[in-house]
């Protein structure tokens with residue numbers, strides 16, 4: 724599965740620019756404590772987090788996750804979107820909660 | 834890569850928007866040098882943790898990087914409050930992070946543990962009221 728499949732199959736909003744690198748999605752990690760995420764998230768995971776500040780872009784880059792997914796309809800600051808665009812990090816949004824999203828992702832990854 | 838590459842970064846204590854500049858810059862250099870992705874990941878994650886600590890806990894400082902064919906060595910130094918008990922600070926879960934940092938997702942008390950797990954050697958020297966140095970070595 725790729726990011727574009729994830730967007731269409733889970734009806735996600737693309738919050739960053741439209742011409743993104745369509746990376747593979749191989750897993751999922753949920754976490755809001757950044758150091759914790761840095762020790763656990765794997766490359767090509769979808770990272771679900773309620774954090775929306777600038778630092779999530781650095782964490783996504785360092786862990787090489789596929790994309791960031793912000794649940795619960797939380798809005799993402801423009802500075803974060805700008806930094807994500809500058810660093811080639813894809814940020815997605817959804818009104819659903821983390822559990823529903825993870826279950827849906829898990830189903831698609833089977 | 835035959836000679837030594839030395840890089841210096843000032844770490845701004847107030848501007849969170851640029852925290853992580855040193856680690857992402859070093860990441861790019863290592864990529865250009867053809868260093869393996871696993872080594873780059875170890876260096877980048879541990880540098881980011883140390884950089885963020887320098888911002889949050891010490892109000893800024895500096896990072897001095899030395900890259901040689903066999904190792905990457907980084908020395909973080911600050912003139913912040915220092916660490917009272919380094920062994921305690923290294924424990925997973927120990928944190929004195931202020932509220933504003935916790936709201937941003939820091940303060941799990943995992944940073945120093947992450948560094949330890951990613952590097953071949955870490956040396957922390959600290960004196961209360963004088964500052965802290967965190968020295969990390971990753972073998973290539």
Ligand SMILES: Nc1ncnc2c1ncn2[C@@H]1O[C@H](COP(=O)(O)OP(=O)(O)OP(=O)(O)O)[C@@H](O)[C@H]1O
Nearest residue numbers: 758886890922928929930939940941942943944945
């Ligand atoms: N450069 C520093 N100057 C002063 N104190 C420090 C410094 N680096 C770390 N510390 C102390 O060590 C503690 C543990 O650091 P560590 O990075 O493990 O956790 P944290 O920064 O509190 O949270 P996290 O890294 O999970 O976001 C800090 O809370 C702080 O008390």
Ligand SMILES: [Mg+2]
Nearest residue numbers: 882886944945
């Ligand atoms: Mg820390």
